[in-house]
Amino acid sequence: MERLSPAQRLQIILLYYENQRSAKSVFRALRATYGLHNRPTERTIRYTVEKFETQFSLLDNTRPNRPHTARSAENIAAVAESVRDDHNESIRRRSQQLGLSYATTWRILRKDLGLKAYKIQLIQELKTADLPNRHRFSLWALEQLEEDxxxxxxxxxxxxxxxxxxxxxNKQNCRIWDEEQPEELQxxxxxxxxxxxxxxxxxxxxxxxxxxxxxxxxxxxxxxxxxxxxxxxxxxxxxx
Structure with a gap:
């Protein structure tokens, strides 16, 4: 789920002390507010309570605004040009070609360029002779709909x-870690x-x-x- 607001964290704190400091009871009580699958986890509840009891705060810790040295304008332009040249290249190979880390290349693609990775769609191949057959079937189906x-x-x-x-x-997904070849056969x-x-x-x-x-x-x-x-x-x- 998304980051909790201060009001949502306050609700967790109040429920925590109302339910004898039980994170599990708070988790159950939050179902009425968030539903079954969108409520904060017990781990989030414990973290929120621990932060409140140690830092006396319901706000996020402020982070210094450090410049993105790796995601510089020059690197962003280089990644954008690389995508224009070949949009099928993998992130790993693209990062190697540009001399950037995998994480930096991914962040530039997703956050700076706003790109997403899409899978190719497989559809049935149509031969030249299939087109008139599909047209005849469509006309026949329309006639049937008019009659019935x-x-x-x-x-x-x-x-x-x-x-x-x-x-x-699947041999590609099955690996056996050992000091010597185990000669495992199936x-x-x-x-x-x-x-x-x-x-x-x-x-x-x-x-x-x-x-x-x-x-x-x-x-x-x-x-x-x-x-x-x-x-x-x-x-x-x-x-x-």
């Missing part, structure tokens, strides 16, 4: 996902067990999940016959 105003409520979106059942270890089957799950979404709510299994309850791969059986034996009864 409830047509949009009859559209069902579905997807399938595969889940591996033997566990998975055996993986040639054909690991997995299950395929189907789920649908429409105006009536969520349908599923549906697990593709055979009569013995074993996970099976999905083919045309099994998918058609799922539609007729499971999906249609669910939406009727």
């Amino acid at each position: 105003p409830m047509f949009s409520t009859k559209i069902l979106f579905s997807d399938e996902a595969h889940f591996w059942l033997n566990g998975y270890v 055996e993986l089957p040639l054909h690991p067990d997995k299950t395929t799950v189907w789920c649908g979404l429409w105006a009536g709510g969520i349908i599923g999940p549906y697990f593709f299994k055979n009569e013995a309850g074993r996970n099976v791969t999905v083919n045309g016959a099994r998918y058609r059986a799922m539609l007729t034996d499971y999906l249609l009864p669910e939406i009727e």
Whole structure:
């Protein structure tokens, strides 16, 4: 949450002494004022009380206005020019190229230049032949809406996902700290067990999940016959 105002700190102090000097009781009492997830933590409550009892103050300590030597106008201009040249460069590499620390480069980007780091968005590629197909589908959908105003409520979106059942270890995130190579190995089957799950979404709510299994309850791969059986034996009864 944001920095507490003097009035908010005074409320904490009053509640603290009204509740037999219990930070936990103050934490519970503040729920009525701040809600469940936005109230000051017990650590903040104890810090506020400790500062009041030692410094007799509810105000923030004044800090000297020291000049930002690292975030000088020259360095800010250098970072701005670097961004104009390549806005995909990482902060670490950019700081190395400019001879600045990582923290200084980050502060200039965020606080002085007001920039934010955005992730690239992945979308489905459209081929040239897809455009007329999408146009024909749009015209068909508009015709259906004119004939049946409830047509949009009859559209069902579905997807399938595969889940591996033997566990998975990402070697890039798993590290073993030791004095020597521990030769730690993980055996993986040639054909690991997995299950395929189907789920649908429409105006009536969520349908599923549906697990593709055979009569013995074993996970099976999905083919045309099994998918058609799922539609007729499971999906249609669910939406009727």
